[in-house]
Amino acid sequence: xSARSGGRFGPLVAKQGPNPELDVDGLLDDPATRxxxxxxxxxxxxxxxxxxxxxxxxxxxxxAVVLTIDPARRLAQSMGIEALDNIPRPVPGLRWQSSxxxxxxxxxxxxxxxxxxxxxxxxxxxxRLDAMMLDMxxxxxEVVESQASPEKAAQILANPFYQALSSSFAGTQEYMxxxxxxxxxxxxxxxxxxxxxxxxxPPSRSALDFxxxxxxxxxxxxxxxxxxxxxxxxxxxxxxTAGFGAVTNTLAKIVGAQMLRDxxxxxxxxxxxxxxxxxxxxxxxxxxxxxxTAFLVVAAPEPDALREAAYFVERLEEENMPLAGLIVNRASxxxxxxxSGDRAMAAAERLEELDERDDASEVTAGLLRLHxxxxxxxxxxxxxxxxxxxxxxxxxxxxxxxxxTDVHDLEGLRVVGGLLAG
Amino acid sequence: MGARSRNGADWPGVxxxxxxxxxxxxKTTAAASLALALASNAKHVLLCEVEERQGIAQLxxxxxxxxxxxxxxxxxxxxxxxxGSVHALAIDVESALLEYLAMYYRLGRAGRALERFGVIxxxxxxxxxxxxxxxxxxxxxxxHRNRRHKKAREYDAIVLDAPPTGRxxxxxxxxxxxxxxxKAGPVRKQADTVMTLLRSKQTAVHLVTVLEDMPVQETADxxxxxxxxxxxxxxxxxxxxxxxxxxxxxxDKAIAGDLPRELIERGLAAAGVRSTRTLVDALLxxxxxHSERRELEDEQRRHINDLGVPTYELPRLSGGVDLGxxxxxxxxxxxxxxx
Numbered sequence: 001x002s003a004r005s006g007g008r009f010g011p012l013v014a015k016q017g018p019n020p021e022l023d024v025d026g027l028l029d030d031p032a033t034r035x036x037x038x039x040x041x042x043x044x045x046x047x048x049x050x051x052x053x054x055x056x057x058x059x060x061x062x063x064a065v066v067l068t069i070d071p072a073r074r075l076a077q078s079m080g081i082e083a084l085d086n087i088p089r090p091v092p093g094l095r096w097q098s099s100x101x102x103x104x105x106x107x108x109x110x111x112x113x114x115x116x117x118x119x120x121x122x123x124x125x126x127x128r129l130d131a132m133m134l135d136m137x138x139x140x141x142e143v144v145e146s147q148a149s150p151e152k153a154a155q156i157l158a159n160p161f162y163q164a165l166s167s168s169f170a171g172t173q174e175y176m177x178x179x180x181x182x183x184x185x186x187x188x189x190x191x192x193x194x195x196x197x198x199x200x201x202p203p204s205r206s207a208l209d210f211x212x213x214x215x216x217x218x219x220x221x222x223x224x225x226x227x228x229x230x231x232x233x234x235x236x237x238x239x240x241t242a243g244f245g246a247v248t249n250t251l252a253k254i255v256g257a258q259m260l261r262d263x264x265x266x267x268x269x270x271x272x273x274x275x276x277x278x279x280x281x282x283x284x285x286x287x288x289x290x291x292x293t294a295f296l297v298v299a300a301p302e303p304d305a306l307r308e309a310a311y312f313v314e315r316l317e318e319e320n321m322p323l324a325g326l327i328v329n330r331a332s333x334x335x336x337x338x339x340s341g342d343r344a345m346a347a348a349e350r351l352e353e354l355d356e357r358d359d360a361s362e363v364t365a366g367l368l369r370l371h372x373x374x375x376x377x378x379x380x381x382x383x384x385x386x387x388x389x390x391x392x393x394x395x396x397x398x399x400x401x402x403x404x405t406d407v408h409d410l411e412g413l414r415v416v417g418g419l420l421a422g
Numbered sequence: 423m424g425a426r427s428r429n430g431a432d433w434p435g436v437x438x439x440x441x442x443x444x445x446x447x448x449k450t451t452a453a454a455s456l457a458l459a460l461a462s463n464a465k466h467v468l469l470c471e472v473e474e475r476q477g478i479a480q481l482x483x484x485x486x487x488x489x490x491x492x493x494x495x496x497x498x499x500x501x502x503x504x505x506g507s508v509h510a511l512a513i514d515v516e517s518a519l520l521e522y523l524a525m526y527y528r529l530g531r532a533g534r535a536l537e538r539f540g541v542i543x544x545x546x547x548x549x550x551x552x553x554x555x556x557x558x559x560x561x562x563x564x565x566h567r568n569r570r571h572k573k574a575r576e577y578d579a580i581v582l583d584a585p586p587t588g589r590x591x592x593x594x595x596x597x598x599x600x601x602x603x604x605k606a607g608p609v610r611k612q613a614d615t616v617m618t619l620l621r622s623k624q625t626a627v628h629l630v631t632v633l634e635d636m637p638v639q640e641t642a643d644x645x646x647x648x649x650x651x652x653x654x655x656x657x658x659x660x661x662x663x664x665x666x667x668x669x670x671x672x673x674d675k676a677i678a679g680d681l682p683r684e685l686i687e688r689g690l691a692a693a694g695v696r697s698t699r700t701l702v703d704a705l706l707x708x709x710x711x712h713s714e715r716r717e718l719e720d721e722q723r724r725h726i727n728d729l730g731v732p733t734y735e736l737p738r739l740s741g742g743v744d745l746g747x748x749x750x751x752x753x754x755x756x757x758x759x760x761x
Contacts, residue, residue, distance in 0.1 A: 042586065043446015070588070072636040203445055203588065250523075300446065303742070304480070333711075336704040339695065347693035354692065363681065364689020366667035367705040370712050373665055376740040404714040406635040 019389045022325035022396035024421040028057040033294050035185065035197045035287070039210065040298035041308040042203040045329040047071050048407055048416060049298050050200040051079060051131070055410065056417030058129035059097040062196040065130040067180055069173070069202045076133070078409050084133035093410050094127040130194070136176040140166040143179060147273045161266040173202040174210035178284040185287060211315060294324035301331050301381035306388050313392050325396035327420065328385060333401050334378045341375035344368045398422065432732060432759045436626045438565055438619065439581045439656065442590040442644065443630030444637040448661040450477040451743050452630045452736065453583040455751035459761035461497025461506040462752070465578040468564055469510045472557045473585060478510045482745060489517035491575060498749060509575065518556040526608065554596045555609055558616045565619060587629060587644040594620055594627070595651045626656030631726070633660060633719035638726060645729055657760065658731050662738040664716060673713035681706055734760045
């Protein structure tokens with residue numbers, strides 16, 4: 001931390017390369033930012049980053065809600081909530097951030113909001129953060145229930161095929177995260193309860209999955225095969241071509257006739273909902289393209305994570321989705337002084353080869369080895385970041401130093417938020 | 423751990439090594455190094471991935487892998503025995519399904535018709551159980567080759583870079599996943615056969631972690647899940663272990679700020695390094711941070727030991743993981759008796 005306390009031009013910032021610095025507080029404070037989506041490959045600290053950003057935004061005057069996907073128990077606990085579920089719940093223990101509280105407090109709080117907030121939390125002058133965890137099956141069920149008549153909904157929910165689709169279809173989690181975002185956005189507009197939604201994205205095998213999943217699911221539900229499966233139920237038998245008969249027969253052979261029947265029943269019941277699903281997916285996609293949305297790509301200084309980040313940046317550009325910047329988590333802190341790694345290593349070896357070794361030589365050799373190790377790691381990370389910067393020089397970047405302790409409580413999240421803001 | 427020798431490898435009889443772990447812990451790296459380690463002593467090893475990520479190709483710096491076994495590396499030879507080989511295979515579900523259909527139904531043109539109707543998409547995306555059966559089925563095929571298949575290569579061991587811990591139970595427990603869906607039919611039969619292999623002594627599921635809170639917690643949860651599903655838990659592989667450059671006494675002093683500057687200055691002088699105030703400060707600062715981190719690591723290590731599972735440690739490579747680094751990690755596996 002000490003490396004950053006010297007202001008905006010500490011050693012970290014200086015080594016960051018040609019990318020402009022990401023102004024995290026500017027982004028959080030801007031009332032025009034209504035949605036922040038944190039994305040990136042698995043294991044880079046997306047969930048913690050989302051929670052820390054939401055907390056910081058709330059303590060700077062935004063009425064925030066954070067949608068986490070699969071938070072570790074510890075993270076939920078660090079927000080004072082034993083178990084997060086599909087309902088946003090207030091996080092206790094917030095306090096105004098001393099430096100920015102006053103300016104932040106006046107932004108984005110209209111008279112209408114005030115009344116509502118007072119109703120909900122009792123005291124409108126307290127910072128407000130809600131947290132929730134996505135329950136994808138529950139969310140899917142709710143969509144079905146809102147779209148179909150009660151009898152039909154019950155029929156769908158009981159279908160074994162629907163149960164598989166809603167709990168383990170590759171992409172359902174991504175799709176439902178986006179669905180939930182749409183719902184929260186709607187609720188925020190209706191009630192004025194929140195003026196900022198921070199969304200974590202599912203731990204996909206690739207960062208791009210969550211952009212593609214809604215499309216995959218809706219094109220699947222709308223696909224040719226499903227249309228054909230429906231054909232006998234709906235009309236002219238001539239649609240049942242001989243080729244298709246062979247296909248269903250083969251499929252029945254592979255998966256069993258009973259499963260095929262389940263599928264057919266499901267599709268017949270689900271048919272009327274297809275249009276609705278596609279429409280919802282399209283609306284979410286538009287929401288992601290809107291100016292009120294800001295994407296933050298989260299990465300670790302590792303080749304895989306930065307490669308994913310680069311793909312993601314390119315993809316957002318292609319889709320006209322507003323990229324706010326890149327956050328590189330867990331960066332090693334550059335050591336002070338100018339002793340190079342090679343010289344430190346050589347010096348350590350000299351000490352270890354001494355005939356008469358004492359405490360001084362042993363401890364110092366250890367320190368020199370640690371130093372060499374750190375210099376090498378920092379060098380590699382810097383190189384990786386520079387490679388990213390060379391191909392994407394325009395992407396504002398924040399580098400978040402690795403902490404030597406884990407995040408356990410709200411204070412830990414505050415520290416992370418502070419480091420992110422620089 | 424030191425007593426284990428490379429010749430008395432700890433996993434005799436295991437032919438299928440499944441490597442899982444939390445995202446970002448270095449699962450692919452661990453799987454690849456394990457494959458290299460097993461390939462020493464003239465063994466032939468197949469390294470598979472199933473997530474269509476091309477992680478193996480990136481790690482070994484070779485072009486993207488097709489649905490076909492490719493030789494990607496040689497094992498380290500030791501003394502008189504030459505090194506074996508590592509072949510790699512990226513299993514994708516569409517190819518696995520077409521191969522399956524061709525094998526069991528002799529589907530030629532009909533297979534393509536299925537594709538045209540979007541059935542492949544259908545069968546492989548909507549029915550997750552089917553997807554996993556196809557992927558693990560291909561593994562089964564590779565594990566059970568024998569001399570009757572003339573062209574097929576035989577392997578002494580198969581290493582799978584498996585889906586992450588969060589999905590591993592579901593992935594391997596294909597049986598229960600299918601229960602609600604396919605109650606009969608060939609897919610069901612295939613699932614039962616695969617399950618027999620996965621639950622046998624020929625399989626071991628290893629979990630990769632780093633010495634941090636969340637990954638260790640996830641490892642503990644993963645082990646519990648695997649045990650509940652009666653799947654054979656193998657080892658915990660601890661990745662990116664920090665160097666042990668300072669003894670406990672020095673670490674305690676570093677944290678308390680009690681390491682005497684004079685001691686360091688004397689050491690630097692003996693090493694022929696000009697000691698400046700900045701340098702000594704930096705070294706002390708680094709020592710404190712390292713020691714704090716080590717303290718947390720030791721705490722996590724205790725949690726791991728409590729899991730009652732054999733553990734192996736891989737060092738953190740400060741220069742990053744390249745092919746040379748993989749051999750270094752493979753050597754660490756061999757030294758500790760993992761292979």
